[in-house]
Amino acid sequence: MNVVVLVFDTVRRDRLSPYNGDIDFTPVFQEFAESSDVYMNAFSQAPWSFPSQLSFLSGLYPWQHQGNQSKPFVDGGIDCLPVKLRDEGYFTSMIHNNSWLTPVTGATKGFDEDRTILGKSRYFHSFWSSLGKSDLDIVQRKLILSFSKLNLLNPPKDCYGILDQIRSIERFLDRHSGRDFFCYINLVESHYPYNPPERYKKRHGVERDVGDLKSMPLEYGGRVFMDELDVLNRLYNAEIDFLDDLFGVVLNLFKKYGVYEDTLFVVFSDHGELIGEECKFGHHFSTNKHLINVPLIVKKPGVEGRVIEEVTEVRELHYMILNEVGANQYDEIKLMDGYACGMYEKPVIYREKLDSFYDYCLNDVFYIANEDGVFRVYGP
Numbered sequence: 001m002n003v004v005v006l007v008f009d010t011v012r013r014d015r016l017s018p019y020n021g022d023i024d025f026t027p028v029f030q031e032f033a034e035s036s037d038v039y040m041n042a043f044s045q046a047p048w049s050f051p052s053q054l055s056f057l058s059g060l061y062p063w064q065h066q067g068n069q070s071k072p073f074v075d076g077g078i079d080c081l082p083v084k085l086r087d088e089g090y091f092t093s094m095i096h097n098n099s100w101l102t103p104v105t106g107a108t109k110g111f112d113e114d115r116t117i118l119g120k121s122r123y124f125h126s127f128w129s130s131l132g133k134s135d136l137d138i139v140q141r142k143l144i145l146s147f148s149k150l151n152l153l154n155p156p157k158d159c160y161g162i163l164d165q166i167r168s169i170e171r172f173l174d175r176h177s178g179r180d181f182f183c184y185i186n187l188v189e190s191h192y193p194y195n196p197p198e199r200y201k202k203r204h205g206v207e208r209d210v211g212d213l214k215s216m217p218l219e220y221g222g223r224v225f226m227d228e229l230d231v232l233n234r235l236y237n238a239e240i241d242f243l244d245d246l247f248g249v250v251l252n253l254f255k256k257y258g259v260y261e262d263t264l265f266v267v268f269s270d271h272g273e274l275i276g277e278e279c280k281f282g283h284h285f286s287t288n289k290h291l292i293n294v295p296l297i298v299k300k301p302g303v304e305g306r307v308i309e310e311v312t313e314v315r316e317l318h319y320m321i322l323n324e325v326g327a328n329q330y331d332e333i334k335l336m337d338g339y340a341c342g343m344y345e346k347p348v349i350y351r352e353k354l355d356s357f358y359d360y361c362l363n364d365v366f367y368i369a370n371e372d373g374v375f376r377v378y379g380p
């Protein structure tokens with residue numbers, strides 16, 4: 001059995017028809033969900049890409065893996081999923097255009113091959129690995145931080161386009177579809193700046209370009225203008241509509257290479273997006289349900305799908321996958337066993353103090369386990 005993890009970046013749960021009956025522009029998600037397990041209460045461990053996806057890769061909470069704004073890299077002592085799956089005989093590949101998850105932040109460690117924004121550059125790769133071998137830890141950290149800040153100013157979509165990614169997936173299948181593989185894909189199409197093809201904009205009744213709007217996400221140093229909420233929502237929906245078609249293209253590639261039926265597909269979003277809620281636009285700076293209550297759909301080979309109401313964490317997917325492939329690695333911390341339900345000594349699941357670069361929005365972001373026996377996530 002193969003394992004494919006598809007992370008759709010910045011996708012709000014309420015914009016997919018399996019979660020909202022009013023949505024009529026996500027037929028691919030709908031059809032996929034009808035034969036899959038649809039998780040109604042899935043929670044991401046953080047409201048932005050790096051700590052959220054690192055929690056998935058490591059199976060750890062952010063307070064354990066310590067990946068945050070001021071330290072956005074993977075600690076060398078953490079065994080991430082590709083390492084564990086490689087031990088089970090899997091060929092592991094990462095096809096990513098998220099600028100937080102690259103060789104720079106250590107997120108590609110353990111993958112047999114990676115196709116990321118910087119992974120494309122052979123020059124950068126050799127520069128980075130030579131730096132990694134030297135004793136320049138402080139320099140390396142400074143470079144990581146500078147690069148991370150640059151990420152926010154240079155939207156990732158422009159670096160490694162969606163068509164490049166689709167081609168990478170096809171090339172990967174061409175070479176490796178005959179063996180057991182783990183393929184970790186992140187599509188950031190619905191991340192700001194919303195710039196869907198014209199026909200999708202037309203379908204959603206929007207003529208303006210995102211660059212012409214006054215609104216810009218908090219993480220880019222901007223703010224939201226309430227008179228632009230309608231056009232922002234239309235542009236965002238047009239991106240989700242486009243993403244739905246891209247999802248269809250990706251699934252068809254797996255069908256074309258004859259591996260669709262024997263593949264475990266784990267599909268989720270690492271966080272959502274605020275479009276006017278809390279008078280905010282963007283993510284990172286809140287734990288609003290539209291950010292951390294994420295879509296999660298799992299398709300297991302030969303198993304009929306069902307609706308799952310149980311609270312599930314993105315972090316737990318790490319263990320779910322290992323168990324599905326027979327590696328039998330169990331989660332040592334299970335929120336629902338009472339651990340974090342008010343009794344755990346560290347009820348704060350995720351807390352992040354933003355550095356001075358982001359002085360304009362100095363909120364702490366945190367999750368807290370509830371004390372009434374039910375786990376929930378609270379905003380600041």
Ligand SMILES: [Zn+2]
Nearest residue numbers: 009048049270
């Ligand atoms: Zn993200």
